Ligand code: SAH
């Protein structure tokens with residue numbers, strides 16, 4: 001009987017996609033997927049350290065696993081992801097029952113560990129293995145790994161790794177390393193294969209996709225022009241994110257292309273034009289603003305003023321009047337006073353986002369903001385977060401109601417989780433729509449009339 005693995009994932013889409021790669025490696029080594037921690041031979045926790053809450057959730061999950069290890073000493077426990085990178089061997093000290101620690105740049109090292117559970121030990125203590133190398137060498141992590149995908153309609157594809165922006169609150173540059181773009185030819189091969197397997201929607205992943213290609217020539221020698229299956233000849237020279245989108249748009253069979261995340265500073269006119277010109281690129285952009293106050297934006301090291309940000313929003317909307325725009329907000333950044341906070345509230349009123357992710361500022365190890373004066377108390381941060389969420393809930397609902405009666409194109413993803421007789425899918429603007437229909441519609445684009453708006457989704461009926 002084959003051994004079984006179980007993966008518990010925290011964090012962003014990138015981390016969820018990393019877990020698909022981890023699952024891919026276990027599958028290739030003959031492991032089967034366990035139903036849960038109970039029947040697993042190996043448990044991997046893929047961690048996130050973006051905020052303290054994410055970190056706490058990991059510690060409580062890991063604490064729970066001690067009991068399983070006591071019961072079955074043959075059980076192997078591995079910790080992956082951003083906390084693994086930051087804490088390294090400290091985790092072994094605090095949790096001696098952990099066997100393997102590997103960072104986001106070292107997912108490929110899993111292959112050898114699975115194979116032998118010995119050997120390849122960059123640092124050795126008892127029978128523990130830790131591989132948390134963080135290198136600028138692009139060849140190191142931009143290896144094409146096997147991927148066990150979660151969905152059948154929609155797939156994630158990494159186009160770049162790491163981040164160079166050093167926003168003063170953020171751990172990502174410390175956990176994922178310097179920004180590196182993946183080779184065009186590797187991206188195109190992966191997407192062409194996904195389309196051949198029947199995937200209809202691709203989401204391109206990177207912390208800052210708008211700067212794709214920036215260091216491609218410095219870090220990667222240009223590869224021969226990509227000219228497979230008539231996808232056009234693309235060498236790496238001077239290719240930017242818009243060029244990459246154009247190349248991907250040529251792949252037969254793909255119905256939709258999405259991307260996350262865009263940094264406002266690097267959103268170019270060329271990209272706006274490209275989105276407008278390419279029908280399969282979805283009319284949605286996630287453009288994190290973080291704050292409406294220039295003083296706070298500067299302390300955050302974001303590299304734009306609110307006015308500059310707003311100009312980009314105006315340019316997006318004048319090119320694509322129906323574009324959905326979503327954002328991230330941090331409340332209670334060090335030094336944020338009531339006036340700064342009101343500017344964020346005004347930004348929400350003015351821009352009227354389709355949706356937001358809002359967080360209270362969380363003090364993170366290694367980041368510059370830790371040393372700023374005037375850290376706010378939890379109560380103020382939470383109160384401001386609640387105000388932001390209340391305001392946005394109103395706006396989101398109002399915008400959803402405006403869609404009632406409209407006919408929207410929906411890509412059918414599968415059965416709805418809450419009502420098995422219903423299907424679920426998304427509009428190009430990334431809104432969830434539920435409606436009655438048969439599973440044969442999965443992976444197709446259907447026209448749906450919106451009947452009822454809810455806070456987080458829409459109900460509709462298929463137009464035959
Ligand atoms: N690369 C993306 C976002 C990565 S993290 C970007 O640049 O926008 C996702 C979001 O988490 C961020 O946009 C930010 O709003 C939030 N975040 C990151 N660090 C945080 C911290 N220390 N406290 C609170 N929120 C944080």
Ligand code: SF4
Pocket residue numbers: 163164165166167170171172173207208263
């Ligand atoms: Fe973090 Fe800023 Fe990089 Fe986004 S752009 S990952 S917020 S440092």
Ligand code: F3S
Pocket residue numbers: 010011012013014015047048049050081082171172175176
């Ligand atoms: Fe978390 Fe790392 Fe993603 S910190 S948000 S898992 S990049």
